Amino acid sequence: MSARVFTIAALGALALIALGLVAPDWLLFTVTKAIGFGLVALGIVALMRGGLVSFGQGLYYCAGAYVSGLISNRLEVTDVAILLFAGALAGGLAAAAISPLISRYRGIFFAMLTMALSMVLYGVLAKVTAIGGSDGFNVASPSFFGWTPGVAKADYALFAAAVVAAALAAALCRLYFDSGPGLIALASRENELRVEYLGASVFTVTQRNVIVAGALAGLGGALNGFALGHIDPYFSYWTTSGEVVFIAILGGYASVIAVFGAALITELVRSFSGQYFPESWQLSLGLFLLVVIVFLPRGFGSLWAGRRGGGAREEPK
Amino acid sequence: QETFKVGIVTFLSGQAAQSFGVPAWDGGKILVEKMNAGEAPAPYDKKGFGGLVIEPVVIDEAGGATTQVQEYRNLVQRENVDVVVGYVGSGDCLAVAPVAEELKQFTILYDCGTPRIFEDADYEYVFRTAAHATQDNVGLVRYLKATGVDIETYSGINQDYAWGHDSWADFKAAMGQIYPDATVTAELFPAFGAGQYGTEISALMQRRADVVHTSLWGGDLQAMILQALPRGLFQRSQVALSAGDHSLPPLGDNFPEGVIVGARGAYGFMAPKSELNDWWWKIYTDAYDVMPVQAPYRMAQALLGLKLAVERAMEANGGKKPNSEELAAAMKGSSWESPGGRIEMVNGNGHQAIQPIGFGRSMKNDDGHIVLGDIIRFPARCVNPPADMKGIEWIEAGFPEAECE
Amino acid sequence: MLKLHDIHVRIGSVEAVRGFTMEVPPGAMIGLAGRNGAGKTTVMRAIMGLAKLTGGSIELDGVSMAKTEIHKRSALGAGYMPETRGLIPDLTVEENILLPTWVTPGVDGAARLRFVYEVMPELKEMAGRKALLLSGGQQKLAALGRALTVGSRLLLLDEPFEGVAPALAQRLSEVISALKSERLSIVMSMSELSHSETMLDRVWGIERGANMKAEA
Amino acid sequence: MSAAVLEARGLQKSFGAVVAAKDIDVSVLPAARLSLIGANGAGKTTFVNMVTGWLKPDAGQVLLDGKDITGLAPRRITRAGVCRSFQIPQLCETMTPSENLLVSAEIATGGKPRFFRPARRPETLDGAAAVLARFGLEEYADQPVNELPGGVRKLIDIAMALAVRPRVLLLDEPTSGVASEEKFPLMDRVMAALEGEQAAVIFVEHDMDIVTRYADRVLAFYSGEIIADDAPGEVLADSAVQKYVTGTRR
């Protein structure tokens, strides 16, 4: 089973890396950034499977970016593997630290509390002038196991690294989602009361998902930090988190690959509408969101379980 | 027939659209039109850029630095523009500059103020055709002194992000030099886009000061003015707007009297009399029947400088469309006349412009309309640090090598 | 006279009711019996319009239900007691009972309330309590009371005795049979007939959403 | 006489003016078959809720094998070996019956979480299928439970509770809403599932036939008090019980 998943992931990664050779630079970059966002969204998907949505993943995204960025700038550690790992670690640790506080919240309160926390980080970072305040700072592109690619190859190298990271993350998530604990997470989304009465702790489940999501967000943050060459508190701003939530919804929690697809689509739509309707890109983006949500229910299959009207008539009252 | 593709990046939505982005692009549009028609006065009278038709590609600067890096790459790698001219936001400039360098893409930052760009790094392909923010507050303090405002206490209200903090820091430093005994009574940092300033205004009036400094801009500034007006803040203290000229046209005669106003350059009311300025003023007001404020001026000086650079590069390479290297070579250290006075690319080893700056005080003219009077212009070298010095250090060192006459 | 002719209802993937026909003469008391999942609830929901007809017709005294907006059906004198009780948690028992009279034209709320309290004094005791606090059975009572306020022509009671203590169940069936009048027809769905077979005029069997082979 | 497995001492609970439990004393022997009957609103569910930790009693204690479990989280009480089914079925609404059973099995087996072992393994799936078969639910196996009729949902609810091999099993109205011809089979299945284990069963029931058939002891509740506690025959003969609960039987 796990062997199968990993082979699929590996093959997929290789295929993409090969395709990358013929892709135009701007696309390479866009895909890299999409993968960064996709990883964060994947974390949200993990949370969604436990019945929660976070509007504050920006916090871990930002933590990952800043930590890896500072390590590269201040400690002159430039190896991509180390830096990405540092990012994931930072995100995971931040989440672990916060999880006891937030894991008992549900629904919109969880969403808003996480958002508030991320906005606090935003406010703080915006003030720390030592690391650029609200303007942030720039980071050099990393090295790859000793090899420092020239400007020409930098984009491709990072793209390849991103693909590998994504494949790994996707495989691990797939396994986790299908595992027993993954199933219990799904169950606690559906009926916490029952899960508790069967003897499992919804709190623990949530905490676990929060940490997973945090680590993924940290990884994504580190990746995008280097892809963009610039890091600023905006990483922790609510709009960033919001965009990723949309990606997660669009991807839906059935498939982990769909999430990355969703990320890419969103990136493309945003930049093309920005390019061709500079005066009204918000309108087109809004329309896009609507169309997707209205006509692509598959993406978010079971979010559509009706609570009111039609659908289920006997939800526990 | 061959075109020269210019990517223009400026705010078309959100807070900064009304005050900076849109007027800047309005100015750019009309100027490009005239240049393509070859109707600009000498030395800008060649059609287009040395015969190449100028083809602008505009995108919105909204969405934060990360978005802008992406859009920048798309402009360069997907749209293959020849030049990018853009960026009002300091954060955007800081983020885009290294990318431009990495992509070896000739790029002009036309507006943003942070000194960090060329103070923290050297660039080959990145130029800024407007002076950085140091001059705004140095000039402002010099103006206060020159117009004999005596100051024992002063306070500041600035937005809570880099621009606000830097402006306030510069102002305080400059005050420390020119008004060494003046003390600060209040430092307020409302959030960007707060919109509600009742509390801040009370605080400013509570902690009454001779001068109130603010670098607020756009909707925030106008809201602050509107809310402060009836509460008499402008009577209690001498308010000084380090970059507020763009609020004059919209507020019109509701703009308070006696306020010191800067424009981050010698623009609009403060612009030096010149044929070029008269022409510019005319085409702009004809097109949009409102006077041009700082943003269009800076867009204009960027495009004019670019035009000359392109044409110089074409002379050098025998009339081909120049590439980024040739453009950089042509632009480096150059200088040209602009509606706002002479632009000299002398700092940041030839990549950072310095320019004269003007200030004035709001007052009623003979037919009762609010205008700026008591205009004083300071020469570029009076308010800008020498090539080898960081802005804030220059101020703290007491403006060495400043040439004010 | 309530007429269901060959009605079909599809819910999501399943066709819950596939061609069910039933006639309820005025003043009749009818049982709708079937195993779990037979379609009893769905039939009732279809009559009230909560489940959409995909085929067939429903008429109450010649008025086509399908053509009557859902919220106008109570005005035809149809009272409904859902299987899931469906009380409004934030409202008191009394308000719950009154709710239909507020929105249904031509019903004298006060009078109906008095009537309900007459037939079910138990309700009077909990009148002031919020519905969300009631026990399962107590909720049944309140829901029945609420159905009575507007159910002047037709009462649809979905498993009225489910989870009700026998003593009370007995009382209820007495109450219900006492309601019997030449105008009011009553339909009771039930998975067990024990409490009431005595008083029923007729039992319609439903099986897999269709009439039981036995009749019709 | 062996020691009580579950013991309630002087449980008190009131909600505002309503007294749902007036010091309730019950002690339950292993393998007991105890039925709770009572008027609606008498306090049966409240009793169940207090024993299983959903409600914290205002006063009194709940002891399991002499250990105090009063007011523990439901989770802990379940782990201690007390589990329950619900008057209103508590299911994973958009999942299918077999998935619901996978969940209960997964949680029941406990142990430390295995993150890379798929939940759907042949053995687990077979397990779920077996349970469905035992309750005669095969035909519904793959329909989301929120599409299932009330009675079926009830069965699944009970089946889930049974997955956790309990010392004490509380069933709140297991047969209400279940078609009459299903009631006895249902109870048979439950009892069969517990065959040979020392598990005590406490079930709330309104159907006296079920009570007489499956209970070896009956508690009759009325407005928060136990008005009778004895063998079925005696309790059902009690005049108060007849007046308030069972009604005059024909």
Place this chain on the structure above:
Amino acid sequence: MDLALTIIIDGLIYASWLFIVALGLTLVFGVLRILNFAHGGLYALGSYGAAVAVSAFSGWGLGGWFSLVAMFIAALAVAVIVAPVIERGLLRFFYGKDEVLVLLITYAIFLMLEDVTKMIFGVDPYYVFEPRNLLGNVELGSLFYVGYDLALMGLALICGFGVWFGLNRTRIGKITLAVINEPEVSQAMGVNIARVYLLAFGLGVFLAALGGAFTAPLISVQPGISVSVIIVSFAVVIIGGLGSIPGAAIGALIVGLARSFAVYEFPEAEIFIIYLVMVAVLIFRPEGLFTPVKARKI
């Protein structure tokens, strides 16, 4: 003491502004279970509407006190025009769907409103000067306050009490409660739920627009004013407990006072004070200050 007084007054003024905006938000959530992100855009529309209406009125020689009427009418107009479009045209298809999903839909609406507004009114700022001069100035302590600003407190009180009373003390309110909890059954009981939803949403829109309209005289009405509003009012609503009107009031008060205190004592903290308050409150009250009673589960 003078400083305390000013802190309190400033706090109250800010709070009443917050409350007016948050009220509609909490109402719409309470009834439709929709956290309406587009609220900010509707607020902006209200401001623009007021700007246009006031100048139109003075164009017809209806200056002075009429300008207040004009603002009121503007808000009403926005509600009447926009609410049906959004509610009937879009939202109603999503009732009962996942809260977050619906939140995203309203976010999409918000984005579209941004540009639509820009297309209708352009980017040049609008101003509404007259109303703010109507009520003159008041000297409190050593400071001048504008009567208009103080009057906002009254407006907030009226709106708040009105909505609260309507929802809790009237029959319509109780019917609304029914629809909130049991839409299906209420329908079977004869309630026209479509109308209830539309009314509730319309009222929400009206309150948003009203907030915008009465803020117009304080600000420069131009693109971008919608964003800053929405997040703060979200915070307020969350702090108070979603759907609770007294909650929104208390929430607004806490935030308002905290902010004005910060401005005087810790100006550096102003940017995130509101989030700190939110976190602090949620730590002690996981569902906000006023949590609605939950239906009995088992």
